[in-house]
Amino acid sequence: MKLAMLRRLALAAILLAHAAAPAAEEPEAVYAKFHRAAVSGNLEEMARYASATRRAEVITMSAAQKNAAVKMAALNLPRAFVVRNKIINPGASNARLLVSGPGERFIDGKVETLYGVIAMVIEAGDWKVRESNWSNEQPANFAPARPAAAPTAAGKAAANPAAKAPPASMVGTPAPRTLGAAKPPCVYKAVMTAEDVENCK
Numbered sequence: 001m002k003l004a005m006l007r008r009l010a011l012a013a014i015l016l017a018h019a020a021a022p023a024a025e026e027p028e029a030v031y032a033k034f035h036r037a038a039v040s041g042n043l044e045e046m047a048r049y050a051s052a053t054r055r056a057e058v059i060t061m062s063a064a065q066k067n068a069a070v071k072m073a074a075l076n077l078p079r080a081f082v083v084r085n086k087i088i089n090p091g092a093s094n095a096r097l098l099v100s101g102p103g104e105r106f107i108d109g110k111v112e113t114l115y116g117v118i119a120m121v122i123e124a125g126d127w128k129v130r131e132s133n134w135s136n137e138q139p140a141n142f143a144p145a146r147p148a149a150a151p152t153a154a155g156k157a158a159a160n161p162a163a164k165a166p167p168a169s170m171v172g173t174p175a176p177r178t179l180g181a182a183k184p185p186c187v188y189k190a191v192m193t194a195e196d197v198e199n200c201k
Contacts, residue, residue, distance in 0.1 A: 027120040093122035
């Protein structure tokens with residue numbers, strides 16, 4: 001009797017630990033794999049990173065439907081994209097990515113920008129793509145939150161009255177700057193070099 005109860009408790013502890021464990025990869029990394037598969041026309045690879053509902057839909061498709069779905073995905077997706085915002089609901093198993101990338105058309109002499117809203121869900125401990133919607137219209141709440149402005153010297157002094165005032169010789173002179181190469185932005189592409197991967201770490 002006690003042994004059976006201990007086994008049940010151990011099983012419950014294992015299930016709780018598995019449910020509480022964070023997903024192995026970040027949602028944007030999983031979407032990048034899904035996106036690469038979509039751009040290259042590999043429906044089976046796309047299904048690996050899709051939710052169970054989407055995988056079930058792929059299984060029921062005919063060969064002609066699969067071919068049409070691959071062509072449609074390749075036409076409507078940019079070749080590369082940048083994650084503009086990531087919203088993970090605290091305590092929930094879903095997330096939303098806001099991404100953008102260059103389209104194929106030119107509008108007013110500029111390359112058209114495509115905007116994606118990606119719904120992600122955790123299944124069996126891994127992030128999966130539930131929905132991927134792209135449009136040339138920017139969705140609401142698309143721009144990421146602006147970083148807080150750096151406090152000025154006067155603001156720092158007011159916040160910390162014990163701090164010493166700068167010497168008179170330093171007042172009005174710019175602070176010395178260290179120059180160096182800025183890290184390039186992370187851009188997910190269909191084919192990524194080692195340098196591209198390093199920029200996204």
